[in-house]
Amino acid sequence: MNAPRIEDHTDHVADVEAIRRIIADVEKGFNDNDAELLVEHFAQNGSAVTAMGTQIDGREAMLTAARAGLAGPLRDERARYELADVAFARPDVAVAHKHAWAIDETGEPKSVGHEMNALYVLVRENGRWWIVSRQNTIVPT
Template sequence: MTGRMRLAVASADAETAVAQFAAGLQEGLDRHDAEILNRQFAADVVWGSPYGALVDGYDHLHPIHVQFQSHPERAPSARYEVRHVLAVAQDVVIAHIARLVLDADGEPVAPASDPDLPFSELAMYVLVRRDGQWWLAAGQNTPTRPGGAVAAT
């Protein structure tokens, strides 16, 4: 594609930053602890929910996650998987991370069209490094449904 700008930059630690971010999400989910789940979220994080709501700021988002985590019996087991990492600056990374709902055997559940069933999702996260620490600046979750796009390469 001639004339089209490439934004990717070499970043020695982008993959590590995203892997650590995903591990923090996993730990928070596994422990049903919103403090752990959100510990990497910036004060001015902007969050897009899977249903189109926009939540502006940690102080608004955190209570929502506290509510979700307070009912572990309603939450299916899930696993986070890093799908794609793109460093667009030394201190800015865009990552796609899947949250896969698991069955009783620990295997991902096939996507379903029924909105009342637990769903997996793919999220796009923007991580920004400040003073040596990576923070979530923005996230957007999208439910995984049958007929979704093919995986990025």
């Protein structure tokens, strides 16, 4: 059986920019220790897998985990995020890859022995994009 080829001829320039702004908000939330902004774009029933492999289901649980992490072990950490690519499975479903690097307080990359990649699945609902799933993966350097 041949796998289907997904054809989408929609102009996604505005969609990609909206997703880029979501990633920027996630970065700002992390860097500013703002748990609410960190999870603002997650759907209520979204899920996330942390870089350590823990699955967190539901926006409220993600908010609780973000508050604990940003007040604890991640309190003094900063990162730079870059949207690497976006593919559209349908006009209202996007899969995005994000690269992340640890940075110091001046914005310069820190050598911490790893980088991180993340996979986001987003859906457009009522005119805006929502994260329904995120998977973080540590990449040794």
